[in-house]
Amino acid sequence: MRRRSPEDVPAPAQSVSQEWFTSLFADKADPWDLATKWHDRRKFGVTVASLPRQRYRSGFEPGCANGELTRLLAPRCAALLAVDFVESAVEAASEATRDLPHVRVQHARLPEDLPAERFDLVVVSELLYYLSAADMAVLVDGLVDRLEPGGDLVAVHCRDDRRRVYDGANVHAALRRPRTLEPLVHYEDEAFVLDVSRRRSSVGPVRRWLGTRGGACSA
Secondary structure (H helix, E strand, O other): OOOOOOOOOOOOOOOOOHHHHHHHHHHOOOOOOOOOOHHHHHHHHHHHHOOOOOOEOOEEEEOOOOOHHHHHHHHHEOOEEEEEOOHHHHHHHHHHOOOOOOEEEEEOOOOOOOOOOOEEEEEEEOOHHHOOHHHHHHHHHHHHHOEEEEEEEEEEEEOOOOOOOOOHHHHHHHHOOOOOEEEEEEEEOOOEEEEEEEEOOOOOOOOOOOOOOOOOOOO
């Protein structure tokens, strides 16, 4: 499939609220049917298959939801930290990974509560377009700063056929801009877009590389 050109869609002024996500999980334990929907099972399979290395020292998954992707990432990482800001999602992900002692699941509000440690793998799935332009810039700058030189950043987000919707095409167009990251893998189809980039070893901390054109969909 040819790469779709993202529309110039104005970004919402605010990130989607924690209360909105909390209400989703209150109504349904798996609000997006991640455990059963073929679209997501296939997307997770492609995501894990896209990892360039067989094994990583330390992985980080922000916005882990109920831990479906977390379980698939776990065999590829010697250690894995997954976080979410919805308490019931953290509980579900903790339960889903309780037989995996090398996996930690924690509550964290992003971008404020980014961990201090460094990682050689960061996987961001279905998260960035829920954020405002400012929050997305801060979060992605922080993620790249915590990525070791030579570490891999994996981003995967859904596409939306509706016009004038900020979706995966917009998010990933922004992710391809910085010279800090070297593109390794690009895949897209009618359902989602995936990019894998590697942090170059000869650069310092990244600053404001998403500029002012980022944004989020209000879902």
